[in-house]
Amino acid sequence: MLEFGHASSSGVIRDDTRQWRMGFSRKIGICPIVEAELWGAYDGLRQAWSMGIRNVVLKMDN
Template sequence: MIMVQLGCVFGSSQRDWIFGSSRSLGKCLILNAELWAIYDALRHAWRLGYRQIELESDNLEAVSGILNPRAKQQRNALFIVIKALLQRDWEVCIRHIRPIHNAVVDRVASLV
């Protein structure tokens, strides 16, 4: 386990800045930190009224676990609450991106 700060960034399809947040989780596994970031992003998007979003993560294990209904991680409570959020009446596209494309989020996370 390592000390973890997480961040999430909301932007328009034209890459305009909408919203960003960051917080410290203390010590936890990298996978759990990424799942918390995904959960926070989905929760914020829903509360802000967005009903069609694209969510990008540089953590392949998190993305695979969310998209694969038979993933072994399915007993993790974070996967369960994320999947519950995804069942709401909205369109959410989740995809894996390379870490190099996540520099803005990394910078926001470092602001904690």
């Protein structure tokens, strides 16, 4: 059974020396937790791609 609630997503992009490059966040609204996690992954990968970063390690905490 899916649980719905008010959701947002956020993340950080770090370089290969673990230095902060940028942060991002999105207010999603009411959705299942898995959808919020997928929005966070999408936004992070989209931002990394726009910065020219092609070699990515994606970590999620939920």
